[in-house]
Amino acid sequence: MELSDSTLYDVLIVGGGPAGATAGTYAARAELKVGIMDKGLTTGALGTTSKIANYPGIDGEIGGAELLKIMRKQAVEFGAEFINDKALGSDLSSDPKMVFGNFGVYSARSIIIATGSMGRTNLIKGETDLLGRGVSYCAVCDAAFFKGKDVAVIGKSDEALEEALYLTRFVKTLHFFSPTEQVNVPPEALAELTEKENVVMHPGFVVREICGEEKVDCLQVSARGSKETEALPVAGVFVYLQGAKPITDFVVGQLEINDEGCLQVDRENQTAIPGVYAVGDVLCSHVKQAVIAASDGAIAAISAEKWLRGRDSHRNDWAH
């Protein structure tokens, strides 16, 4: 893995939902160099929400992804840089701190974890046993192993779509399974995939089992609601499903995670590692609402700025 560039962020925010985007706005407005790393617009809780009507200042109903676009735009207008990448690992104690993504390594003086709580809860039968032997979560890492072969992608977010598009350049046939008929991506983005000659769509089909002895050789699939399965031969399967578990896999072993799977923070949203903060649904300490996540983001950004500038008291944003 290579260093993406020599950029050293003052604050690197992992996750660009309401928590991360708001942290980005506050940190960038405080004239810090800010990166917001996110794996997709429709992969987090707000991005998947079809309508939200209780976000302050928004008149009437708005789509979650639409609201999120506004929040991200605001952060970018204050100078935050958006990085379209997925965090896979990290070194939170090094100086500078590092986050390892699909496309590079990102270094920062402080880190705000804002990855939400849409992590996988249920695994598909056979998934763990065949991980690394045909089961993958990273097209960029593994696509070349499946050159000229048949593979499947499972998911319904823009992350799943982008990974599928990448794979179409390598594979013979790409089977796209979305567990519901509805896919959380704009029709024009979906059309880019469906128009490819080597893509077969399976909307409303569920993958019940990933099969194979030494490596993946087929999937057992069925229509949603039906118990009848049929086998589909594939050499690989890329899984991008969502659940309701805090996403902390990329910090594992470095921060304490409680029985509910959440990160622990103090009243400034700082974790046990100085300069590392956590905000939003990745915490268990509060109500899961967009406005609360946004509030967490503001607190963490103001705290990070105080920590980075070596002050012992907060500077209010209106002092700007």
Ligand SMILES: Cc1cc2nc3c(=O)[nH]c(=O)nc-3n(C[C@H](O)[C@H](O)[C@H](O)COP(=O)(O)OP(=O)(O)OC[C@H]3O[C@@H](n4cnc5c(N)ncnc54)[C@H](O)[C@@H]3O)c2cc1C
């Ligand atoms: C169906 C549904 C309906 C809801 N309705 C409402 C409502 O009406 N009103 C309301 O206030 N709240 C609602 N909520 C709750 C609200 O959406 C969440 O509380 C809020 O979005 C949490 O914000 P967050 O930033 O912590 O996480 P999220 O919104 O989940 O954002 C997390 C971000 O992190 C990114 N990410 C995750 N892992 C990685 C990684 N490894 N690398 C890079 N990026 C990553 C994701 O792409 C995502 O953009 C609803 C939630 C759901 C699921």
